[in-house]
Amino acid sequence: MPARVVFLLEDLEYGGTQRQALELARRLDKSRFQVELWVLRKGDDLAPVARGYGLPVVWLARTGWVGPQSLLNLGKRLWATPPDLLMLLTAIPNIWGRLWGRLARVPHIVGNCRGGAAPWRQHERFLWPAADHILCNSRILRDFLVSRYGLPPSRLTVVPNGVDTEFYQPGADGRGAGPRVLLSVARLVPDKDHDTLLMAFARISGRHPDAELWLVGNGPRRSILEQQVNDLGIAGQVKFLPPARDIRHFYHQAEVFVLSSVAEALPNVILEAMAAGLPVVGTRVGGLPEAVVPEETGLLVAPRDVEGLALALERLLSDPETGRRLGRQGRQRAVELFSFRAMVSRHEEVWSRLLWGNGHASG
Template identity: 35%
Template sequence: TRQIPLVEYTLNRLYGPRALKQQLRFARYARRAAIEIVHTYGFHANVFATAVARLAGVRVIVTSVQDMGIHLTPAKGRVQRLMCRWTDRIVANADAVRQRLIADGYDPARITVIRSGVDVARFTNKTAGRGIRQALGLPPGSPLVAVLSRVDRIKGIEYFLEAMATMADRFKDVHFLIVGDGDVAYQKELESYGTRLGLDGRVVFTGARTDVPEILSEVTVSVLPSLSEGLSTAILESMAAGVPVVATRVGGNAEAVEDGVTGLLVAPRDAAALGRAVCLLLENADLRHRLGRAGRQRAADRFSLERMVRETERLYEDLMVSSKSEARHGR
């Protein structure tokens, strides 16, 4: 295996003397290593590296934006737009993200959509998670309804708890998983809210996990109640695992989930609709299996890791050709 060097740039803030020192260190490394392409992901990397890479003489700079910008303050939004002027191409991971960028004043000609991809092969072993239930204290054979996401207010997990509370008496053997970590204060609020909703003993917060394929092999329905989303990796992984998905109709979710074909879509902040959709799947095994199979096929056809890598490589090659052509013509 080829050994690729890893260089870390530690920051506690994006501005100030420490940040400038790290940026100068990055610029020196880029020159010394003759780096020809820099690809940044997310607000912090975009602000840290794009202008510095250009000043360091990097030929091609690509910036990825993978969200709907809801977490950005107006000031951060202006900073990101300014930084993106130094880039050769902005990569959005969904058409919804591209449309958001255009609405925010970005040049449509400089935006390319390369949808996120997952390693579908990792999610094909349906017997891999047999020890998961015991590890998490879950009874064997009970249906599991899971949210796989960061524990973050933008994920709308309180609406998931409300929805599950409406059906808990109807499906007494169902248990609920929240897989991920994040905002500790928010998680404590959710735990208290679950208790008030009567879900004690039915909800498990697993924390961060590295065995998501194994967990998904045991999940009956995967739910994403987000209030905003770019293109959710959790949705794509659930589809790759053949698990039927219920998701909110926000951002790029509808580009992955075709309502009634590869999953079910509901309005955000609508716990009642979310609960009805999950109930429908719990009651109808044929529908679950049909949506799960169609979701797996869609993930393989449109959201594979191989396809994402291939399109990214092609973009790099095209931009390098353009850069060299411009250099020959003195532009």
């Protein structure tokens, strides 16, 4: 009998963690792991993908926020049908899944710490003992949890995000006569620091009238950022675009990928852009230096460094051959180090060790 594994998520909105969860669940060895998705609130962007993958989805509530109904239903279901292993993804599931999971005597609880602000958002200082094991998607997060919160290294495993390097491939050579696109794919939230990106782009836009900055993502700061674009006088060269389940067409139209975050772990979009053959300009935060090698696959600058970011973007716009070289090498690095196969294998090893005392089989 395969082990019954429940992935607890806040929602199925379009987001990096949600997409990674679906791809992981899809690729697991079904002879050993039977996966269900439990979702705390509505947010259905990726629900059709889950159905297409044949993954059962249990909606614990259909409200727009995680409230008493969601949490009560979570507790009831864990008590009635506890899984063999409970896998917690994003902050709210990492909090309430551990609390209810312990009360319901779930045999194995696996937390996840993803994103630069995750340790304090999900109260790891206090809640780490309630998880049997915690997965981090970057070494810097693991090291932070050990040094700051005193977690035993034996309770932590680094599993970098994976990317489907067959799905994300470089587009056709030559991007035609359209604009030279600087692409940023990120939710419009404070951690992504679009303000710095817009100010940096404003410094170089006059010298590159054929360049456009495309901001792909939704979020609460859109109206604020739109006003900033108008104030900087760059409205004609900046586009706000909604995300989609398949964003390959954005990568194929872009010349440079840029992410100006002030807090990250190891964002999926960086790996996708590398797999698609784009040079990456990013900030030196979280796990980005684990993926982006300066002068080899991209360029890194300090967070909130408007001048440094502007210089990096200027360099690649002025020297497209360097950008193409960095993009080719980034693609190679993504294929070698960040495949889905490696990500799935690492999860299966950790779970097998918890469930059956080994890293290979259920016996």
